[in-house]
Amino acid sequence: MEMKENKLVDLSMDFAVNIMRICDKIKGHYSTVNQLERSGTSIGANIREANYAHSKNDFIAKLQISLKECYETEYWIELFVKAQLLDRDEAKVLYNECGTIRRLLVASINTAKENMK
Numbered sequence: 001m002e003m004k005e006n007k008l009v010d011l012s013m014d015f016a017v018n019i020m021r022i023c024d025k026i027k028g029h030y031s032t033v034n035q036l037e038r039s040g041t042s043i044g045a046n047i048r049e050a051n052y053a054h055s056k057n058d059f060i061a062k063l064q065i066s067l068k069e070c071y072e073t074e075y076w077i078e079l080f081v082k083a084q085l086l087d088r089d090e091a092k093v094l095y096n097e098c099g100t101i102r103r104l105l106v107a108s109i110n111t112a113k114e115n116m117k
Contacts, residue, residue: 007104008047008101008104008105008108009044009047009048009051011097011100011101011104012043012044012047012048012066012101013044014097015040015043015044015094015097015098015101016040016041016043016044018093018094018097019036019037019040019041019073019094020037020040020041022036022086022090022094023036023037023040026080026085026086029083029085032076032079032080035072035076036073036076036077036080039069039072039073039076040069040073040076040098042065042066042069043066043069043070043073043098043101044066046062046063046065046066046069047062047063047066047105049062050062050063050066056112056115056116057116059112060109060112060113060116063105063108063109063112064109066101066105067102067105067106067109070098070101070102070105071102073094073098074095074098077091077094077095077098078091
């Protein structure tokens, strides 16, 4: 479990940096760019918070928030692609990174829930 958590911390940090760089490239549309930046960077912040959770339930709750933020981030990426404000190839890289984080989060949440039984 610990190794997976470290990988999540590293991947989510790299993803947040990539999101910030993409957001810098998109001109105008401040409020939606802000939404993408907030959800994309929140994933890692909540993963980091989970590592200092008060209880197993708190740990799971923080990871579930990160998972929700992954889904929201994917929505914003898709919106920017459809609006032709984000290159499809750049979006594909972000989707792949976000998908990897999402799968690791689901696995971590499931493991944590199993360990509570």
